């Protein structure tokens with residue numbers, strides 16, 4: 001009798017970077033018990049050796065999944081980024097190998113927005129410098145350069161999930177909001193879209209960055225842009241470390257051009273809590289430096305654990321790719337009593353007809369078929385009788401253009 005269910009204990013998960021235990025619970029509850037969870041990131045040969053043997057890997061922002069790493073990950077079928085950003089993953093290298101990448105696009109949005117607002121208030125009051133002085137025995141009781149947040153203009157660069165959440169919270173504190181985005185966005189509340197980044201920089205008392213890491217955002221706050229900010233204004237970056245020229249920022253803080261800065265993300269971040277943090281900003285009392293913890297709250301991490309683990313389970317159980325970041329999205333029904341074949345192929349003419357020819361020529365009846373494509377990849381899901389699946393997989397795997405073909409039981 002052909003098996004209708006795979007022993008889930010044979011499916012290996014590797015979770016890195018201290019992913020919240022909520023993810024483990026989801027996996028265990030779904031029957032996936034072969035899970036190794038490590039608290040740190042892996043890199044180099046150690047990462048390649050570990051990933052060679054696993055079907056699913058879970059990471060946060062530190063683990064770099066490069067072309068070379070994917071080449072070593074022969075069994076890998078999906079990656080879960082337990083965070084928002086996916087810049088640490090070579091998404092094309094994954095897609096070309098039929099590896100689906102998921103993330104949690106909204107789970108830590110609120111946590112980042114709250115941190116940014118808190119930092120804005122503290123910097124406007126000069127608290128970081130006063131706090132640092134007090135720790136050294138100083139007493140800086142003064143209202144000089146201390147301001148309320150009410151009535152100030154917040155300039156949000158990148159009006160996406162975090163930017164818009166922040167916009168609403170900032171207005172509730174009596175701020176005016178101006179934003180800059182490459183796309184035309186519907187302003188929430190009384191927010192206004194600036195004509196350009198320079199237009200925003202000329203108006204904002206606080207500039208906060210919420211853009212993804214892209215070639216176009218690399219160094220977007222350089223020496224010229226920092227010089228274009230209002231004298232005595234504040235820069236906050238909780239997006240990615242490549243967006244700000246840190247040397248230019250350090251000079252602006254030292255020279256008193258800016259009142260302060262809060263930086264959560266850095267061009268080079270320590271690999272673990274045991275490694276030393278180096279930055280030209282160290283020692284500047286008017287800079288709040290945080291170790292990439294914008295999304296690190298118990299609430300956000302627990303939600304992210306659930307969300308991404310559920311996406312991995314759905315993909316493993318029935319092939320659903322809804323909200324994948326690099327792959328055609330298909331929401332699939334259950335397939336009781338049938339086997340399900342997942343066929344990933346290059347999106348070139350002729351593959352689909354070749355697939356259907358296999359069924360016609362071999363007299364295999366199709367119980368259900370689903371297709372989605374993007375510009376590079378086609379994803380066909382076929383439900384069929386249990387007895388026919390071995391032959392079908394063998395034949396479908398031989399079709400030119402096939403990237404990957406496997407059966408779910």
Ligand SMILES: NC(=O)c1ccc[n+]([C@@H]2O[C@H](COP(=O)([O-])OP(=O)(O)OC[C@H]3O[C@@H](n4cnc5c(N)ncnc54)[C@H](O)[C@@H]3O)[C@@H](O)[C@H]2O)c1
Nearest residue numbers: 084085158159160161162181182210211212238239294295
């Ligand atoms: N510090 C942290 O812990 C933390 C937590 C979550 C997210 N992040 C970072 O924050 C980024 C933003 O998150 P999000 O959920 O708001 O993303 P999002 O995709 O919802 O929004 C990003 C916005 O930036 C805009 N944008 C892209 N390129 C731009 C450019 N060159 N100039 C102006 N606008 C541009 C987009 O149009 C979009 O509106 C993430 O990509 C991630 O890197 C950091």
Ligand SMILES: O=C(O)CC[C@@H](O)C(=O)O
Nearest residue numbers: 060061062083084085295
């Ligand atoms: O948890 C992390 O390591 C990254 C958090 C944040 O940068 C994100 O992209 O969600």
